[in-house]
Amino acid sequence: xxxxxxxxxxxxxxxxxxxxxxxxxxxxxxxxxxxxxxxxxxxxxxxxxxxxxxxxxxxxxxxxxxxxxxxxxxxxxxxxxxxxxxxxxxxxxxxxxxxxxxxxxxxxxxxxxxxxxxxxxxxxxxxxxxxxxxxxxxxxxxxxxxxxxxxxxxxxxxxxxxxxxxxxxxxxxxxxxx
Amino acid sequence: xxxxxxxxxxxxxxxxxxxxxxxxxxxxxxxxxxxxxxxxxxxxxxxxxxxxxxxxxxxxxxxxxxxxxxxxxxxxxxxxxxxxxxxxxxxxxxxxxxxxxxxxxxxxxxxxxxxxxxxxxxxxxxxxxxxxxxxxxxxxxxxxxxxxxxxxxxxxxxxxxxxxxxxxxxxxxxxxxxxxxxxxxxxxxxxxxxxxxxxxxxxxxxxxxxxxxxxxxxxxxxxxxxxxxxxxxxxxxxxxxxxxxxxxxxxxxxxxxxxxxxxxxxxxxxxxxxxxxxxxxxxxxxxxxxxxxxxxxxxxxxxxxxxxxxxxxxxxxxxxxxxxxxxxxxxxxxxxxxxxxxxxxxxxxxxxxxxxxxxxxxxxxxxxxxxxxxxxxxxxxxxxxxxxxxxxxxxxxxxxxxxxxxxxxxxxxxxxxxxxxxxxxxxxxxxxxxxxxxxx
Amino acid sequence: xxxxxxxxxxxxxxxxxxxxxxxxxxxxxxxxxxxxxxxxxxxxxxxxxxxxxxxxxxxxxxxxxxxxxxxxxxxxxxxxxxxxxxxxxxxxxxxxxxxxxxxxxxxxxxxxxxxxxxxxxxxxxxxxxxxxxxxxxxxxxxxxxxxxxxxxxxxxxxxxxxxxxxxxxxxxxxxxxxxxxxxxxxxxxxxxxxxxxxxxxxxxxxxxxxxxxxxxxxxxxxxxxxxxxxxxxxxxxxxxxxxxxxxxxxxxxxxxxxxxxxxxxxxxxxxxxxxxxxxxxxxxxxxxxxxxxxxxxxxxxxxxxxxxxxxxxxxxxx
Ligand code: NA
Ligand code: NA
Numbered sequence: 004x005x006x007x008x009x010x011x012x013x014x015x016x017x018x019x020x021x022x023x024x025x026x027x028x029x030x031x032x033x034x035x036x037x038x039x040x041x042x043x044x045x046x047x048x049x050x051x052x053x054x055x056x057x058x059x060x061x062x063x064x065x066x067x068x069x070x071x072x073x074x075x076x077x078x079x080x081x082x083x084x085x086x087x088x089x090x091x092x093x094x095x096x097x098x099x100x101x102x103x104x105x106x107x108x109x110x111x112x113x114x115x116x117x118x119x120x121x122x123x124x125x126x127x128x129x130x131x132x133x134x135x136x137x138x139x140x141x142x143x144x145x146x147x148x149x150x151x152x153x154x155x156x157x158x159x160x161x162x163x164x165x166x167x168x169x170x171x172x173x174x175x176x177x178x179x180x181x
Numbered sequence: 182x183x184x185x186x187x188x189x190x191x192x193x194x195x196x197x198x199x200x201x202x203x204x205x206x207x208x209x210x211x212x213x214x215x216x217x218x219x220x221x222x223x224x225x226x227x228x229x230x231x232x233x234x235x236x237x238x239x240x241x242x243x244x245x246x247x248x249x250x251x252x253x254x255x256x257x258x259x260x261x262x263x264x265x266x267x268x269x270x271x272x273x274x275x276x277x278x279x280x281x282x283x284x285x286x287x288x289x290x291x292x293x294x295x296x297x298x299x300x301x302x303x304x305x306x307x308x309x310x311x312x313x314x315x316x317x318x319x320x321x322x323x324x325x326x327x328x329x330x331x332x333x334x335x336x337x338x339x340x341x342x343x344x345x346x347x348x349x350x351x352x353x354x355x356x357x358x359x360x361x362x363x364x365x366x367x368x369x370x371x372x373x374x375x376x377x378x379x380x381x382x383x384x385x386x387x388x389x390x391x392x393x394x395x396x397x398x399x400x401x402x403x404x405x406x407x408x409x410x411x412x413x414x415x416x417x418x419x420x421x422x423x424x425x426x427x428x429x430x431x432x433x434x435x436x437x438x439x440x441x442x443x444x445x446x447x448x449x450x451x452x453x454x455x456x457x458x459x460x461x462x463x464x465x466x467x468x469x470x471x472x473x474x475x476x477x478x479x480x481x482x483x484x485x486x487x488x489x490x491x492x493x494x495x496x497x498x499x500x501x502x503x504x505x506x507x508x509x510x511x512x513x514x515x516x517x518x519x520x521x522x523x524x525x526x527x528x529x530x531x532x533x534x535x536x537x538x539x540x541x542x543x544x545x546x547x548x549x550x551x552x553x554x555x556x557x558x559x560x561x562x563x564x565x566x567x568x569x570x571x572x573x574x575x576x577x578x579x580x581x582x583x584x585x586x587x588x589x590x591x592x593x594x595x596x597x598x599x600x601x602x603x604x605x606x607x608x609x610x611x612x613x614x615x616x617x618x619x620x621x
Numbered sequence: 622x623x624x625x626x627x628x629x630x631x632x633x634x635x636x637x638x639x640x641x642x643x644x645x646x647x648x649x650x651x652x653x654x655x656x657x658x659x660x661x662x663x664x665x666x667x668x669x670x671x672x673x674x675x676x677x678x679x680x681x682x683x684x685x686x687x688x689x690x691x692x693x694x695x696x697x698x699x700x701x702x703x704x705x706x707x708x709x710x711x712x713x714x715x716x717x718x719x720x721x722x723x724x725x726x727x728x729x730x731x732x733x734x735x736x737x738x739x740x741x742x743x744x745x746x747x748x749x750x751x752x753x754x755x756x757x758x759x760x761x762x763x764x765x766x767x768x769x770x771x772x773x774x775x776x777x778x779x780x781x782x783x784x785x786x787x788x789x790x791x792x793x794x795x796x797x798x799x800x801x802x803x804x805x806x807x808x809x810x811x812x813x814x815x816x817x818x819x820x821x822x823x824x825x826x827x828x829x830x831x832x833x834x835x836x837x838x839x840x841x842x843x844x845x846x847x848x849x850x851x852x853x854x855x856x857x858x859x860x861x862x863x864x865x866x867x868x869x870x871x872x873x874x875x876x877x878x879x880x881x882x883x884x885x886x887x888x889x890x891x892x893x894x895x896x897x898x899x900x901x902x903x904x905x906x907x908x909x910x911x912x913x914x915x916x917x918x919x920x921x922x923x924x925x926x927x928x929x930x931x932x933x934x935x936x937x938x939x
Contacts, residue, residue, distance in 0.1 A: 028457060031464075035456025038247045045431035049424070052800070057783060063241050063791065066427055071239035073247055073460075074467045080457070081464030087204035088465060088519050092568050094202050102202065109203050116210060120230055127231030134697060139771060139786055145239075152235050221683070228681040229669055236671050241788060351633060351665065355794070422798030425791050474669060481667040482627075544635075 020169075023162055027080040030158065034076030034151075041069035061140035068138070071148040075155035082113065082159040083166075107170035110163045117160035124152045184220060188483035191216045195476070195526075205522045206465075209472035216479030229478070237474060238467060241427055242348055247463045248430035249339050253295035254455040254462070255437040256411075260446025262304045264404040265290045266312070271393040271401035278380035278387035280316055281326040284309040285372045288330030289337055289365075290405070293412045294437070296339040297462070298520075298563055302331025302571040306578050319386035320582035322379060325564075325590025328571040329372050329597075332560045335520070337365040338416060339430070342520050342559070345470065346552050349528050352545075354426045355419055359616045360549040364557060364605055371597035379593045407440035420619065466521065473525035486530045494537035501606075503538060504551075507531050508558050508602065515562020519570060523559045531555070546613040553612040554605055561598045564591045622651070622659030624854060626846070629684035631672040634664040636813065637877055642870070643688075646861065654857045660686070679841045680734050686842045691731075692770050699921050700728035701740060701837050703932055706914050707776045708904045710745040710835035711936050713878065717741035717871025719935035720837055721864050727928050736842040738862035741870035743807045744878040745832015746773070749820040750803030751796065754893045756824060758903065767792045767804040772914065773834040776907045777805065789814060796820065805833060808881030809874060817888040824893055830900040831936075840866070 045066060048059035059065075081087065085106075094102055128149035136145040182190070191212050198208040217226045237243070269286035273279050288305045295301050306327045313323040335342050338358035347354040380387035393401070415433040418424040424432065441447035447455075480486055493503055507527075514523055535551045542550065563571040566588045576584055605611055628647070632638050639662070647660035666672065668684055675689035676698070691698035692705050701724060703709070710716045720740045724731070746769060748755045755761055761780040767787050768774030774784040787795055789810075795801040796819040803820060811817055826832060840862075847858065885892060911929060918925030 031457050031460030032453060035251070035459050038244075038251060038459070039434065039456065041244070042248060042251070042431035042434035045428055046435040049428060049432060058785070063787065066244045066431075067239045067241050070241075070244035070247065071235050073463070074238035075234070077247075077460040077464035077467065080460050081468065084461060086461050086465050087206050087468055088522060089202055089204045090199050090517055090568065091202055092517055093200045105202050109207060112211070113204070113207055116207060120234060123227055123230035124232075124234055126227075127235070130231065134694070136694060136697075139695065145235075148235055148239055156234070225681065225683045228677075228683055232674060232677075233669060236674065241791070353790075422794055423800070425794050478667070478669040481663060484661065 017169075019165065023083060023165065026158065027083045027162065030076045030155065031080040034073035037069050037076070038073040041066050061138070064138045064141050064143070068141075068143065068148055072151045075148075075151040078117075078155040079158040079162055082117075082162045085110075085166075087113075103170055107167040111167035111171065114160050114163035114167060117156045117163060121153055121156035121160055124149055124156060128153060184483040185485055185488055187219065188216070188480055188485035191476075191479065191483075199518075205518075206468035206472040209469070209476040209526070213472065213475030213477070213479045217475065217482065220479060220482035229475075233474065234471060237471060242354075245344050245354070245426050245430050246341060246466060247459060248427065248434055249296040249341060249344070250462050250466075251455065251459045252339075252415075252430060252433040252437050253297050253300045253334075254458045255434065255441055255447065255452070256291070256294050257300050257304045257458075258447060258451040258455050259437065259441030259444055261405065261408055261441070261444060262287070262291060263308045264401070265408060266305065266308045268401040268405045270312075270390075271398045274390050275392035276377075277384075277389050278322070278376045280309070280313045280318060280390055281322055281376045281380075281387055282373055284313065284323075284326045285330040285333070285369060285376070288327070289333045289369050290408060292333040292335075292337040292365075293416070294339075294408060294433070295334050296341040296344070298331050298334040298560065299570055299574055301334030302327060302563075303574045303578065305330060306575050310575075310579050314579075316390050317388045319383075319590075320579070320586045321590030322376070322383075322386045323590070324572070324575045324579060324582050324587040325592075325594055326372070326376060328564045328569070328575055328587070328591055329375075329594035331571040331574070332563050333365065333368060335560050336361060336368050336557065338362065339433075340556070341466070342524055343552070343556055344426075345466075345521060346524055346528065346556065349525070350532050350548060350552070352548050352552065355422075356545075356616045356620065357549060357552055358416070358426075359420060359619055360553055360612050361556065363611050363615055364553050364601070367601050367604065367611070368557075368598075371601050372594060375593040375597040407444065411436050411440065469522055469525060473522075476526075477529045480529055486533050489530055490533040490537040493534050500538035500540055504535065504540075504554075504606065507535070508554065508606070511555065511558040512561065512565075515559055516565045517568050518562065520556075520559040520562055523562070524555065528555070540609065542609055542613075546609065546617075549616060550605075550609045550612040554602070557598070557602055557605060561595070561602075564594060564598075566591070623654075623657040624659070624850065626650075626658060626660045626685040626842075627668070628660050628662045628686040628688075629666070629668050629675060629678060630662070630664055630688040631666050631675070632664060636664075637880075638688075639664050642873055650857060650861055653861060654854055657854055658857060676732075676735070676839070676841060679843050682843050682845065684843075685846045686738070686840065688838060688840050690836050690838055692836055695771065696917070696921075698728075698731040698839070699918055699923065700724060700731050700928060701839055703914065703918070703928060704742055704837045705770060705834060706772050707834050707907045707910055708831040708900075709932065709936060710742055710832035711939060712832075712871075713742055713744040713835070713874035714868060714871035715939050716835060716936065717867045717874075718864065719932065719938075721867040722935055723928070723932050726931065727923065732839065732841060734844055736844045736847040737839055738842050738858070739840040739866040739870055740837065741840075741867050741874065742835040742837050743809055743874045744835065745826065746805045746807050746834045748803055748805055748824040748833070749811070749816055750822045750824070751799065751820050752802060752822075754822040754824045754891060755803075756893060756895055757899050758906070764803060765801040767795065767801050769805055769834060770836065772910050773805060775913075776834075776903075776910050779906055779909070780903075793819065807835070807878055808885060809877040811881040812884050817885045817890055820890065822891050822893070823885055824895050826900045827894045827897040830895075830897050831904065838870070840870075 048062045052058040128146050132146040195212040266287040269283035273282050288301050292301050338361050343357050347357050415429045419426055419429040563569050572587050643662050650658045650660055673693035675687040678684050679687045691701040704720045724740050758780045761782040765783045766777055768784045778784045793814050915925035915929050
């Protein structure tokens with residue numbers, strides 16, 4: 004996995020990226036545990052109602068909330084690993100350096116996109132919190148799931164920004180220790 | 182510029198961006214945002230984005246995607262692929278080209294608990310490729326059969342692309358899974374025939390290997406009982422109406438975990454690795470779906486999909502010609518793009534167009550038929566050069582086989598696929614007969 | 622067209638509401654304005670978001686007109702939601718008129734920043750079950766039922782039913798596998814989900830009794846868009862909305878209800894009536910739900926008792 008990074012910044016993984024990698028992996032692992040947990044609760048609920056004790060209250064809502072949380076927490080690692088799908092057949096004949104610059108440009112655009120979305124989700128968070136919207140059965144405040152969304156998109160924006168800067172302005176990258 | 186022309190410009194712009202290496206999720210989101218601002222307003226876009234992410238993924242239906250992906254990654258790490266291959270080999274390995282056939286059969290078995298083609302291709306390659314090479318199979322045939330077999334990960338339910346298609350077109354996931362069963366079996370049969378013809382033409386490329394005893398065969402089946410348990414409980418539960426698809430996927434995750442731990446393949450470390458892998462695969466899909474959503478809202482605002490559907494419905498062009506045009510488009514694009522992006526990009530325009538045409542089928546049958554054809558055709562893109570994801574996966578794992586050999590090895594399977602597509606188009610009932618049988 | 626209005630709703634285009642109301646109404650507006658108003662209809666949430674957001678989308682101008690259910694966002698539109706309590710609805714037309722009157726009198730704060738065009742309800746819900754009809758409270762004991770909303774769920778749970786809140790699609794799976802025994806919905810939605818094939822019995826309150834529940838709907842317009850219209854065109858909108866439209870929508874839903882009942886009958890299902898005196902005792906038993914609703918309205922700074930009393934008076938006056 005670290006090869007991707009080495010390629011990107013043209014040197015050994017720098018301290019900042021090592022730290023980012025740890026944070027992104029932790030985020031992904033927590034997201035994975037959340038969806039794992041949902042799978043367990045659903046299975047428990049099925050077994051429970053199989054024996055006539057009724058399903059777990061709010062099983063459906065729990066699955067919904069888990070899906071939203073894991074979607075958000077999974078994002079930064081995908082960004083860090085450059086896991087987003089792209090088509091490169093038409094550009095493969097170009098010099099590698101040029102392709103790297105183009106990729107860095109798109110990564111910068113990614114950073115702007117995630118940052119914009121992060122800012123809007125933060126806005127959505129305040130609004131939903133203001134309405135006091137809750138889920139029907141668990142009565143869980145809906146704004147809770149906006150928190151990981153702000154975190155996931157915000158961290159993705161930061162990761163993408165650092166990755167593109169490392170390529171576009173290597174000297175700046177050195178100065179900030181990335 | 183009127184909205185229709187503008188939407189055509191948007192689509193053209195999107196393809197330009199994609200072809201100059203812009204990640205597809207980003208390209209769709211960017212073009213969608215531009216379209217949204219032009220056709221609605223920047224203020225609307227800001228409001229849309231404040232809830233769109235959470236809204237899209239706080240969804241019971243969508244939760245099937247990460248759950249099935251997690252189940253597939255757990256299956257991959259659980260080490261059951263070796264016993265799957267061994268079982269297939271014990272039964273058909275002695276035939277001419279038998280190990281290649283066993284690879285296809287192994288892929289089909291693995292595909293019945295995994296929803297992804299790439300996972301199926303890479304997992305089965307790891308165990309089957311060294312065995313085939315050791316027994317003197319050519320690089321072309323080994324790579325070709327595994328690349329083609331890998332597509333069974335998606336063709337045989339559960340299937341991530343089919344789930345996305347169902348969500349996009351508001352079709353019933355359970356029925357679509359059922360609908361994919363016969364076409365999936367046809368694929369296995371077609372691949373087997375392709376192999377047997379190939380090894381008769383080029384006997385040196387696929388030698389026979391030793392025949393297993395009956396005892397060995399029974400023992401080999403005994404080694405994969407847990408795969409059969411998972412498959413039966415998960416899909417049987419979903420088809421039988423005992424589980425919703427999300428419940429089935431949840432049970433699948435838990436069963437795969439326990440049985441994988443029992444087999445010894447799953448340890449705390451490999452489980453953690455599965456979680457990380459799940460994050461990578463899922464996030465890629467979430468991002469594309471999110472970008473496609475924004476793009477599709479912009480298309481809807483332009484009314485273009487509706488206009489196109491109405492145009493073709495009112496035109497004199499035979500419906501079958503329009504369908505074949507779409508198939509050709511998918512085949513060409515499939516040489517360049519991945520299947521999920523293609524489905525997300527085309528369905529908003531293609532699906533309403535198809536549904537407005539008269540093929541003499543009930544709407545639900547027509548939707549399933551088109552869904553299956555689209556799935557089969559875009560999945561063929563996984564094994565067509567120059568961009569075939571399965572080919573890349575295999576190439577990365579078998580560095581001694583030149584790419585040109587791998588391309589050559591896919592030819593018989595591509596021919597089998599063309600035959601199957603022709604059959605599925607000619608006989609729509611193959612795609613809904615089983616659904617009608619089970620649901621009535 | 623001089624003005625294009627984007628109308629957003631959550632039903633698929635094959636739904637009768639889409640073809641028999643929205644398309645008809647859009648054509649009427651075009652004709653009344655001599656083509657100056659074009660209503661573009663976007664079914665099935667094509668403009669993004671989920672149904673609970675439709676009201677926000679109108680307020681923020683994502684769409685110009687939206688058709689939405691207040692119950693999707695519990696507590697946000699408390700007056701409009703009042704009629705969705707158990708044992709309010711009489712029939713769809715009368716209840717829609719009463720709802721509109723109630724909103725005119727008490728509901729000014731609910732849709733601040735929006736221009737409501739109409740309010741309506743569907744006809745009262747019925748109990749559709751797999752194995753046996755529900756003719757008394759005792760029949761509800763231990764029955765696994767999918768409830769349409771929180772208040773109705775509380776009421777059914779009070780009789781010992783085991784209540785679940787599946788989304789409708791999951792409900793269909795649950796009914797076919799027997800995970801649930803039945804559901805509480807109006808006839809109107811039966812054809813769309815082929816409920817007549819999944820259940821064998823339908824129990825409906827005896828004629829004259831109040832219905833088990835009915836969800837309320839609002840047809841809303843973006844206020845700035847409305848205010849920005851020329852006087853003429855605003856006049857066209859005014860003439861095509863308001864109390865008359867609410868009454869018409871209610872009547873239309875009564876028509877959908879009759880059609881749905883016909884489908885159930887034709888399929889050979891057993892339709893039985895819950896006796897009036899039995900319903901009367903259910904109404905009695907549901908009074909805590911109504912008390913809780915009054916308390917909720919009070920919490921919002923409204924006069925809960927007055928709103929509830931007025932609603933009942935309007936419904937009784939019919
Ligand atoms: Na599969
Ligand atoms: Na391809």
